[in-house]
Amino acid sequence: MSDDDSRLRPALRDRLAGHSVVVTGAGTGEGVGNGQAIGRLLAAQGAAVVCGDLHRDRAEQVAAGIRDDGGTAAAVAGDVRDPEVAAALVQAAVDLSGRLTGLVCTVGIGGATSVLHPPDPDPWQQVLDVNVTGALRCVRAAAPALVAAGGGSIVTVGSTAGMRYYQPGALAYATSKAALTGLTTSVAGELGPHRVRANTVVIGQVWSPMVAAAAARQADPAA
Numbered sequence: 292m293s294d295d296d297s298r299l300r301p302a303l304r305d306r307l308a309g310h311s312v313v314v315t316g317a318g319t320g321e322g323v324g325n326g327q328a329i330g331r332l333l334a335a336q337g338a339a340v341v342c343g344d345l346h347r348d349r350a351e352q353v354a355a356g357i358r359d360d361g362g363t364a365a366a367v368a369g370d371v372r373d374p375e376v377a378a379a380l381v382q383a384a385v386d387l388s389g390r391l392t393g394l395v396c397t398v399g400i401g402g403a404t405s406v407l408h409p410p411d412p413d414p415w416q417q418v419l420d421v422n423v424t425g426a427l428r429c430v431r432a433a434a435p436a437l438v439a440a441g442g443g444s445i446v447t448v449g450s451t452a453g454m455r456y457y458q459p460g461a462l463a464y465a466t467s468k469a470a471l472t473g474l475t476t477s478v479a480g481e482l483g484p485h486r487v488r489a490n491t492v493v494i495g496q497v498w499s500p501m502v503a504a505a506a507a508r509q510a511d512p513a514a
């Protein structure tokens with residue numbers, strides 16, 4: 292256990308024993324992103340964790356860190372927009388512990404665009420595809436396994452940007468986060484009768500590699 296994880300109250304340490312969770316966007320390398328933090332915390336509570344990310348080396352690094360701390364983890368690299376990647380994430384969880392009981396959709400990207408001054412190329416479609424369609428791909432891949440496990444939990448990572456005006460340029464990001472909340476509510480309605488919960492955790496700003504990169508771009512737009 293790392294120093295941070297060992298601070299968990301003993302009662303929490305085995306709370307998720309026997310559970311197996313896919314966390315997308317868990318491969319943040321330099322600095323700790325939300326996905327890595329979620330994956331490590333789930334593992335510290337006893338869950339087997341599949342760390343998914345676009346970057347293979349980073350996903351493998353986080354999974355290795357969990358194993359070094361005594362946890363159970365595997366890494367799957369690929370783009371959440373690809374249904375084959377979504378299927379591989381679920382299969383890896385089943386391979387780890389025989390079943391899937393949780394999915395955390397943490398992948399999210401920014402991309403500045405606006406009504407009056409859209410850049411060329413415009414990142415609108417890419418942001419919607421990654422943040423919304425990517426989450427749907429993972430939910431669709433995970434749902435049969437969650438139902439087969441007798442129930443489970445889906446969490447999507449939302450943003451206050453999807454609830455109120457955030458900042459200039461956040462048109463696509465804010466729209467995607469509002470859509471993600473709607474998607475999650477619909478998933479909860481459809482899968483609830485199968486004992487699968489779905490919730491969006493709406494977070495405010497936390498310092499992460501994504502936020503650090505945005506701050507650097509604001510400080511030096513030419514960089």
Ligand SMILES: NC(=O)c1ccc[n+]([C@@H]2O[C@H](COP(=O)([O-])OP(=O)(O)OC[C@H]3O[C@@H](n4cnc5c(N)ncnc54)[C@H](O)[C@@H]3O)[C@@H](O)[C@H]2O)c1
Binds near residue numbers: 325370425495498
């Ligand atoms: N940091 C904040 O202040 C903040 C605030 C509100 C919401 N959020 C949300 O938290 C989530 C994580 O953000 P973060 O700040 O930790 O960012 P981050 O950039 O550190 O993490 C995102 C991860 O997703 C991965 N990724 C990106 N596109 C992918 C794709 N197509 N397929 C697979 N993996 C992909 C990246 O490689 C990265 O590891 C996002 O959904 C973000 O919108 C962050």
